[in-house]
Amino acid sequence: MTSSNDTATRKTILSGSTTTGNLTLGNYIGAVSNWKAMQQDYDCFYFIADLHALTVAQDPVALRERCMSFYAQYIALGLDPEENTIFVQSHVHEHAELTWILTCMTPMGYLNRMTQFKDKSANVKNVHAGLFSYPVLMAADILLYQADLVPVGQDQKQHLELCRDLVGYFDNRYGAGALKVPEPYIPEVGAKIMSLTDPESKMSKSSENEKSYISIIDQPKKITKKIKSAVTDSDTVVNYDPENKPGLANLLTIYSVLSEKSVPTLVEEYEGRMYGHLKGDLAELVVSTLTPYREKYEDLMKHQDYLRQLMRAGAEKATARASVTLADVYEKTGLLPR
Numbered sequence: 001m002t003s004s005n006d007t008a009t010r011k012t013i014l015s016g017s018t019t020t021g022n023l024t025l026g027n028y029i030g031a032v033s034n035w036k037a038m039q040q041d042y043d044c045f046y047f048i049a050d051l052h053a054l055t056v057a058q059d060p061v062a063l064r065e066r067c068m069s070f071y072a073q074y075i076a077l078g079l080d081p082e083e084n085t086i087f088v089q090s091h092v093h094e095h096a097e098l099t100w101i102l103t104c105m106t107p108m109g110y111l112n113r114m115t116q117f118k119d120k121s122a123n124v125k126n127v128h129a130g131l132f133s134y135p136v137l138m139a140a141d142i143l144l145y146q147a148d149l150v151p152v153g154q155d156q157k158q159h160l161e162l163c164r165d166l167v168g169y170f171d172n173r174y175g176a177g178a179l180k181v182p183e184p185y186i187p188e189v190g191a192k193i194m195s196l197t198d199p200e201s202k203m204s205k206s207s208e209n210e211k212s213y214i215s216i217i218d219q220p221k222k223i224t225k226k227i228k229s230a231v232t233d234s235d236t237v238v239n240y241d242p243e244n245k246p247g248l249a250n251l252l253t254i255y256s257v258l259s260e261k262s263v264p265t266l267v268e269e270y271e272g273r274m275y276g277h278l279k280g281d282l283a284e285l286v287v288s289t290l291t292p293y294r295e296k297y298e299d300l301m302k303h304q305d306y307l308r309q310l311m312r313a314g315a316e317k318a319t320a321r322a323s324v325t326l327a328d329v330y331e332k333t334g335l336l337p338r
Protein backbone atom coordinates (compact mmCIF):
# COMPACT_ATOMS: atom_id res chain seq x y z
CA MET A 1 0.00 0.00 0.00
CA THR A 2 1.20 3.50 -0.70
CA SER A 3 0.50 6.68 1.25
CA SER A 4 0.99 10.32 0.28
CA ASN A 5 4.09 10.19 2.45
CA ASP A 6 5.91 7.60 0.35
CA THR A 7 9.00 9.24 -1.12
CA ALA A 8 8.36 7.65 -4.50
CA THR A 9 4.88 9.14 -4.80
CA ARG A 10 5.43 12.46 -3.06
CA LYS A 11 5.54 15.57 -5.22
CA THR A 12 8.64 17.73 -5.18
CA ILE A 13 8.80 21.23 -3.72
CA LEU A 14 11.72 23.55 -4.27
CA SER A 15 12.46 27.04 -3.02
CA GLY A 16 15.30 29.25 -1.88
CA SER A 17 16.29 32.63 -0.54
CA THR A 18 19.20 34.84 -1.50
CA THR A 19 22.02 35.43 1.02
CA THR A 20 21.86 39.20 0.92
CA GLY A 21 21.12 39.85 4.62
CA ASN A 22 19.32 38.07 7.43
CA LEU A 23 15.92 36.54 6.75
CA THR A 24 13.15 39.05 7.45
CA LEU A 25 9.66 38.78 8.81
CA GLY A 26 8.58 39.18 5.13
CA ASN A 27 10.63 36.14 4.10
CA TYR A 28 9.20 34.20 7.03
CA ILE A 29 5.55 35.07 6.36
CA GLY A 30 5.70 35.03 2.55
CA ALA A 31 7.96 32.04 2.10
CA VAL A 32 9.61 30.04 4.92
CA SER A 33 6.46 29.47 7.02
CA ASN A 34 4.88 27.88 3.93
CA TRP A 35 7.99 25.82 3.18
CA LYS A 36 7.76 24.50 6.71
CA ALA A 37 4.08 23.63 6.45
CA MET A 38 4.73 21.63 3.28
CA GLN A 39 7.47 19.44 4.71
CA GLN A 40 5.16 16.66 5.84
CA ASP A 41 3.52 16.03 2.51
CA TYR A 42 6.18 16.77 -0.09
CA ASP A 43 9.73 15.87 -0.96
CA CYS A 44 11.27 19.28 -0.26
CA PHE A 45 14.46 20.89 -1.55
CA TYR A 46 15.25 24.19 0.18
CA PHE A 47 18.45 25.96 -0.64
CA ILE A 48 20.58 28.94 0.16
CA ALA A 49 20.93 31.02 -2.99
CA ASP A 50 24.52 32.20 -2.57
CA LEU A 51 25.17 32.37 -6.33
CA HIS A 52 22.18 34.72 -6.60
CA ALA A 53 23.77 36.97 -3.97
CA LEU A 54 26.68 37.60 -6.39
CA THR A 55 24.35 39.55 -8.70
CA VAL A 56 25.28 42.54 -6.55
CA ALA A 57 28.77 43.25 -5.15
CA GLN A 58 29.52 41.23 -2.00
CA ASP A 59 32.33 41.30 0.49
CA PRO A 60 33.81 37.74 0.33
CA VAL A 61 34.31 37.35 4.09
CA ALA A 62 30.83 38.64 4.89
CA LEU A 63 29.25 36.45 2.19
CA ARG A 64 30.86 33.29 3.59
CA GLU A 65 29.77 34.12 7.14
CA ARG A 66 26.26 34.95 6.00
CA CYS A 67 25.95 31.62 4.23
CA MET A 68 26.64 29.80 7.51
CA SER A 69 24.30 32.10 9.40
CA PHE A 70 21.57 31.65 6.81
CA TYR A 71 21.82 27.89 7.03
CA ALA A 72 21.41 28.13 10.82
CA GLN A 73 18.40 30.43 10.30
CA TYR A 74 16.75 27.87 8.00
CA ILE A 75 17.21 25.09 10.55
CA ALA A 76 16.19 27.32 13.48
CA LEU A 77 12.96 28.25 11.68
CA GLY A 78 12.09 24.57 11.51
CA LEU A 79 13.27 23.32 8.13
CA ASP A 80 14.12 19.68 8.68
CA PRO A 81 17.45 18.53 7.20
CA GLU A 82 16.75 14.87 8.03
CA GLU A 83 13.42 14.58 6.25
CA ASN A 84 14.26 17.01 3.45
CA THR A 85 17.16 18.37 1.47
CA ILE A 86 18.56 21.65 2.79
CA PHE A 87 21.61 22.74 0.84
CA VAL A 88 23.85 25.53 -0.38
CA GLN A 89 23.43 26.34 -4.09
CA SER A 90 27.14 26.73 -4.90
CA HIS A 91 27.82 23.25 -3.45
CA VAL A 92 25.94 21.75 -6.41
CA HIS A 93 27.78 22.80 -9.58
CA GLU A 94 24.92 21.61 -11.79
CA HIS A 95 23.09 24.91 -11.09
CA ALA A 96 25.72 26.94 -12.95
CA GLU A 97 25.94 24.38 -15.77
CA LEU A 98 22.21 24.18 -16.53
CA THR A 99 22.06 27.97 -16.35
CA TRP A 100 24.38 28.21 -19.34
CA ILE A 101 22.27 25.88 -21.47
CA LEU A 102 19.12 27.83 -20.57
CA THR A 103 20.82 31.21 -21.07
CA CYS A 104 21.47 30.19 -24.66
CA MET A 105 17.71 29.78 -25.15
CA THR A 106 16.45 32.87 -23.31
CA PRO A 107 15.30 35.85 -25.42
CA MET A 108 16.96 39.11 -24.28
CA GLY A 109 13.62 40.90 -24.70
CA TYR A 110 12.01 38.56 -22.16
CA LEU A 111 14.62 39.41 -19.50
CA ASN A 112 14.23 43.09 -20.34
CA ARG A 113 10.58 42.96 -19.25
CA MET A 114 11.35 41.65 -15.76
CA THR A 115 10.01 44.17 -13.25
CA GLN A 116 12.41 43.07 -10.51
CA PHE A 117 15.36 43.81 -12.80
CA LYS A 118 13.95 47.25 -13.52
CA ASP A 119 13.53 47.93 -9.77
CA LYS A 120 16.90 46.54 -8.75
CA SER A 121 18.91 48.15 -11.52
CA ALA A 122 17.24 51.57 -11.19
CA ASN A 123 19.61 52.93 -8.53
CA VAL A 124 22.72 50.91 -9.38
CA LYS A 125 25.62 52.64 -11.11
CA ASN A 126 27.20 49.63 -12.80
CA VAL A 127 24.64 47.03 -13.74
CA HIS A 128 26.17 43.65 -14.54
CA ALA A 129 24.95 40.87 -16.80
CA GLY A 130 24.40 38.59 -13.78
CA LEU A 131 21.66 40.85 -12.40
CA PHE A 132 20.04 40.91 -15.82
CA SER A 133 20.12 37.16 -16.40
CA TYR A 134 19.50 36.04 -12.82
CA PRO A 135 15.97 34.71 -13.56
CA VAL A 136 17.66 32.09 -15.77
CA LEU A 137 19.73 30.87 -12.82
CA MET A 138 16.48 30.72 -10.87
CA ALA A 139 14.90 28.60 -13.61
CA ALA A 140 17.86 26.22 -13.50
CA ASP A 141 17.50 25.95 -9.70
CA ILE A 142 13.94 24.77 -10.15
CA LEU A 143 14.26 22.58 -13.24
CA LEU A 144 17.24 20.56 -11.97
CA TYR A 145 15.04 19.00 -9.28
CA GLN A 146 11.95 18.29 -11.43
CA ALA A 147 10.01 20.47 -8.98
CA ASP A 148 6.22 20.25 -9.10
CA LEU A 149 5.53 23.23 -6.88
CA VAL A 150 7.53 26.37 -6.05
CA PRO A 151 6.35 28.32 -2.98
CA VAL A 152 7.34 31.98 -3.37
CA GLY A 153 6.15 35.51 -2.59
CA GLN A 154 4.29 37.64 -5.13
CA ASP A 155 7.51 39.29 -6.40
CA GLN A 156 8.68 36.02 -7.98
CA LYS A 157 5.63 35.28 -10.12
CA GLN A 158 7.14 36.69 -13.31
CA HIS A 159 10.34 34.67 -12.84
CA LEU A 160 8.29 31.50 -12.47
CA GLU A 161 6.54 32.31 -15.73
CA LEU A 162 9.92 32.50 -17.51
CA CYS A 163 10.90 29.17 -15.99
CA ARG A 164 7.74 27.55 -17.33
CA ASP A 165 8.28 29.08 -20.77
CA LEU A 166 11.88 27.88 -20.86
CA VAL A 167 10.68 24.29 -20.57
CA GLY A 168 8.57 24.93 -23.69
CA TYR A 169 11.52 26.46 -25.61
CA PHE A 170 13.74 23.52 -24.63
CA ASP A 171 11.12 20.91 -25.53
CA ASN A 172 10.50 22.56 -28.91
CA ARG A 173 14.15 22.51 -29.83
CA TYR A 174 15.32 19.22 -28.30
CA GLY A 175 12.20 17.18 -27.55
CA ALA A 176 10.24 16.77 -24.32
CA GLY A 177 11.01 14.73 -21.22
CA ALA A 178 14.10 16.22 -19.62
CA LEU A 179 12.44 19.12 -17.77
CA LYS A 180 9.19 19.44 -15.83
CA VAL A 181 6.89 22.50 -15.88
CA PRO A 182 6.58 23.76 -12.28
CA GLU A 183 3.55 25.43 -10.69
CA PRO A 184 3.99 28.52 -8.52
CA TYR A 185 2.48 28.45 -5.04
CA ILE A 186 1.76 32.00 -3.82
CA PRO A 187 0.00 32.43 -0.46
CA GLU A 188 -3.28 34.38 -0.44
CA VAL A 189 -2.39 36.47 2.60
CA GLY A 190 1.11 37.70 3.39
CA ALA A 191 2.60 37.23 -0.08
CA LYS A 192 3.89 40.78 0.06
CA ILE A 193 4.80 42.21 3.45
CA MET A 194 5.69 45.85 3.06
CA SER A 195 8.56 47.95 4.37
CA LEU A 196 8.00 49.51 7.82
CA THR A 197 9.43 52.85 6.70
CA ASP A 198 8.06 52.97 3.16
CA PRO A 199 4.86 50.92 3.06
CA GLU A 200 4.57 51.37 -0.71
CA SER A 201 7.53 49.02 -1.27
CA LYS A 202 8.28 45.44 -0.27
CA MET A 203 10.07 44.61 2.99
CA SER A 204 13.49 43.60 1.77
CA LYS A 205 16.44 42.13 3.66
CA SER A 206 18.97 43.96 1.47
CA SER A 207 17.50 47.39 2.23
CA GLU A 208 20.03 49.93 3.44
CA ASN A 209 17.57 51.20 6.01
CA GLU A 210 17.64 48.74 8.91
CA LYS A 211 14.41 50.21 10.30
CA SER A 212 12.50 49.13 7.20
CA TYR A 213 12.60 45.42 8.05
CA ILE A 214 12.46 43.08 11.02
CA SER A 215 15.12 40.43 10.91
CA ILE A 216 14.10 37.09 12.38
CA ILE A 217 17.14 37.28 14.67
CA ASP A 218 16.58 40.85 15.89
CA GLN A 219 16.60 41.29 19.67
CA PRO A 220 13.15 41.99 21.27
CA LYS A 221 14.01 45.63 22.05
CA LYS A 222 14.92 46.29 18.45
CA ILE A 223 11.74 44.63 17.16
CA THR A 224 9.57 46.70 19.50
CA LYS A 225 11.32 49.92 18.51
CA LYS A 226 10.96 49.21 14.79
CA ILE A 227 7.24 48.38 15.04
CA LYS A 228 6.48 51.37 17.25
CA SER A 229 8.18 53.70 14.79
CA ALA A 230 6.62 52.08 11.70
CA VAL A 231 5.28 54.68 9.28
CA THR A 232 1.49 55.03 9.43
CA ASP A 233 -0.86 57.91 8.55
CA SER A 234 -2.15 60.76 10.70
CA ASP A 235 -5.67 59.36 11.04
CA THR A 236 -6.65 57.56 14.27
CA VAL A 237 -9.38 55.12 13.18
CA VAL A 238 -8.17 51.53 12.81
CA ASN A 239 -9.51 50.18 9.51
CA TYR A 240 -8.06 48.18 6.63
CA ASP A 241 -7.49 50.46 3.64
CA PRO A 242 -4.31 49.46 1.74
CA GLU A 243 -4.68 52.32 -0.74
CA ASN A 244 -5.08 55.22 1.68
CA LYS A 245 -3.51 53.68 4.79
CA PRO A 246 -0.82 51.30 3.45
CA GLY A 247 1.29 51.37 6.64
CA LEU A 248 -1.60 50.41 8.88
CA ALA A 249 -2.84 47.81 6.37
CA ASN A 250 0.62 46.21 6.44
CA LEU A 251 0.64 46.03 10.25
CA LEU A 252 -2.84 44.49 10.20
CA THR A 253 -1.71 41.91 7.64
CA ILE A 254 1.29 40.91 9.75
CA TYR A 255 -0.92 40.78 12.85
CA SER A 256 -3.51 38.68 11.05
CA VAL A 257 -1.03 36.10 9.76
CA LEU A 258 0.79 35.72 13.08
CA SER A 259 -2.34 35.64 15.25
CA GLU A 260 -4.39 33.58 12.79
CA LYS A 261 -7.24 36.06 13.29
CA SER A 262 -8.89 37.59 10.24
CA VAL A 263 -8.31 41.27 9.44
CA PRO A 264 -12.03 42.16 10.02
CA THR A 265 -11.85 40.51 13.46
CA LEU A 266 -8.80 42.60 14.33
CA VAL A 267 -10.42 45.79 13.05
CA GLU A 268 -13.39 45.06 15.32
CA GLU A 269 -11.12 44.39 18.31
CA TYR A 270 -9.35 47.73 17.86
CA GLU A 271 -12.49 49.80 17.33
CA GLY A 272 -12.20 52.99 19.36
CA ARG A 273 -8.53 52.34 20.20
CA MET A 274 -5.42 54.15 18.97
CA TYR A 275 -2.76 52.97 16.48
CA GLY A 276 -0.34 52.92 19.43
CA HIS A 277 -2.31 50.14 21.14
CA LEU A 278 -2.23 48.04 18.01
CA LYS A 279 1.50 48.64 17.51
CA GLY A 280 2.25 47.68 21.13
CA ASP A 281 0.26 44.44 20.90
CA LEU A 282 1.74 43.60 17.51
CA ALA A 283 5.27 44.16 18.82
CA GLU A 284 4.58 41.69 21.64
CA LEU A 285 3.21 39.15 19.19
CA VAL A 286 6.18 39.45 16.83
CA VAL A 287 8.64 39.14 19.74
CA SER A 288 6.90 36.04 21.11
CA THR A 289 6.78 34.48 17.62
CA LEU A 290 10.43 35.11 16.80
CA THR A 291 12.13 34.62 20.19
CA PRO A 292 12.20 30.78 20.12
CA TYR A 293 13.67 30.90 16.59
CA ARG A 294 16.36 33.39 17.59
CA GLU A 295 17.33 31.31 20.61
CA LYS A 296 17.59 28.15 18.51
CA TYR A 297 19.65 30.11 15.97
CA GLU A 298 22.07 31.36 18.62
CA ASP A 299 22.52 27.83 19.88
CA LEU A 300 23.11 26.40 16.39
CA MET A 301 25.74 29.04 15.63
CA LYS A 302 27.77 27.63 18.53
CA HIS A 303 27.87 24.27 16.72
CA GLN A 304 29.29 25.08 13.31
CA ASP A 305 30.81 21.62 12.79
CA TYR A 306 27.33 20.19 13.07
CA LEU A 307 26.01 22.74 10.54
CA ARG A 308 28.84 21.88 8.11
CA GLN A 309 27.97 18.21 8.43
CA LEU A 310 24.31 18.92 7.60
CA MET A 311 25.36 21.08 4.65
CA ARG A 312 27.54 18.32 3.20
CA ALA A 313 24.76 15.73 3.52
CA GLY A 314 22.32 18.20 1.90
CA ALA A 315 24.70 18.83 -1.01
CA GLU A 316 25.05 15.09 -1.60
CA LYS A 317 21.30 14.50 -1.67
CA ALA A 318 20.78 17.51 -3.96
CA THR A 319 23.55 16.42 -6.34
CA ALA A 320 22.02 12.95 -6.65
CA ARG A 321 18.86 14.48 -8.15
CA ALA A 322 20.40 17.40 -10.06
CA SER A 323 23.06 15.33 -11.82
CA VAL A 324 20.46 13.03 -13.39
CA THR A 325 18.59 16.00 -14.92
CA LEU A 326 21.78 17.64 -16.17
CA ALA A 327 23.01 14.41 -17.77
CA ASP A 328 19.71 14.10 -19.61
CA VAL A 329 19.88 17.74 -20.75
CA TYR A 330 23.49 17.35 -21.96
CA GLU A 331 22.54 14.25 -23.87
CA LYS A 332 19.55 15.95 -25.53
CA THR A 333 21.52 19.07 -26.45
CA GLY A 334 24.20 16.99 -28.20
CA LEU A 335 27.17 17.53 -25.92
CA LEU A 336 29.65 14.69 -26.27
CA PRO A 337 30.06 12.62 -23.05
CA ARG A 338 33.59 12.48 -21.54
Ligand code: ATP
Nearest residue numbers: 017018020026030031152153191192193204205206
Ligand atom coordinates in the same frame (compact mmCIF):
# COMPACT_ATOMS: atom_id res chain seq x y z
P1 ATP B 1 16.52 40.96 -1.44
O1 ATP B 1 16.36 42.13 -0.54
O2 ATP B 1 17.92 40.50 -1.58
O3 ATP B 1 15.80 41.11 -2.73
P2 ATP B 1 14.33 39.59 -0.27
O4 ATP B 1 14.14 39.99 1.15
O5 ATP B 1 13.42 40.17 -1.27
O6 ATP B 1 15.82 39.77 -0.69
P3 ATP B 1 14.54 36.88 -1.32
O7 ATP B 1 15.69 36.09 -0.87
O8 ATP B 1 14.62 37.52 -2.64
O9 ATP B 1 14.20 38.02 -0.25
O10 ATP B 1 13.23 36.02 -1.24
C1 ATP B 1 13.07 34.78 -0.58
C2 ATP B 1 11.60 34.42 -0.57
O11 ATP B 1 10.90 35.33 0.29
C3 ATP B 1 10.93 34.57 -1.92
O12 ATP B 1 9.98 33.53 -2.07
C4 ATP B 1 10.24 35.88 -1.88
O13 ATP B 1 9.12 35.94 -2.73
C5 ATP B 1 9.82 35.94 -0.41
N1 ATP B 1 9.73 37.32 0.05
C6 ATP B 1 10.73 38.23 0.06
N2 ATP B 1 10.32 39.38 0.58
C7 ATP B 1 9.02 39.21 0.91
C8 ATP B 1 8.03 40.07 1.49
N3 ATP B 1 8.31 41.31 1.81
N4 ATP B 1 6.79 39.57 1.68
C9 ATP B 1 6.49 38.30 1.35
N5 ATP B 1 7.39 37.43 0.79
C10 ATP B 1 8.63 37.88 0.58
Ligand code: LTN
Nearest residue numbers: 014015016017018049138141142
Ligand atom coordinates in the same frame (compact mmCIF):
# COMPACT_ATOMS: atom_id res chain seq x y z
N1 LTN C 1 15.01 34.63 -6.73
C1 LTN C 1 14.42 34.25 -5.48
C2 LTN C 1 15.26 33.31 -4.67
C3 LTN C 1 15.40 32.11 -5.48
C4 LTN C 1 14.40 31.12 -5.70
C5 LTN C 1 14.98 30.19 -6.59
C6 LTN C 1 13.09 30.94 -5.25
C7 LTN C 1 16.47 31.75 -6.20
N2 LTN C 1 16.26 30.59 -6.86
C8 LTN C 1 14.28 29.09 -7.04
C9 LTN C 1 12.39 29.83 -5.72
C10 LTN C 1 12.97 28.92 -6.59
C11 LTN C 1 14.17 35.47 -4.72
O1 LTN C 1 13.28 35.44 -3.95
N3 LTN C 1 14.92 36.47 -4.94
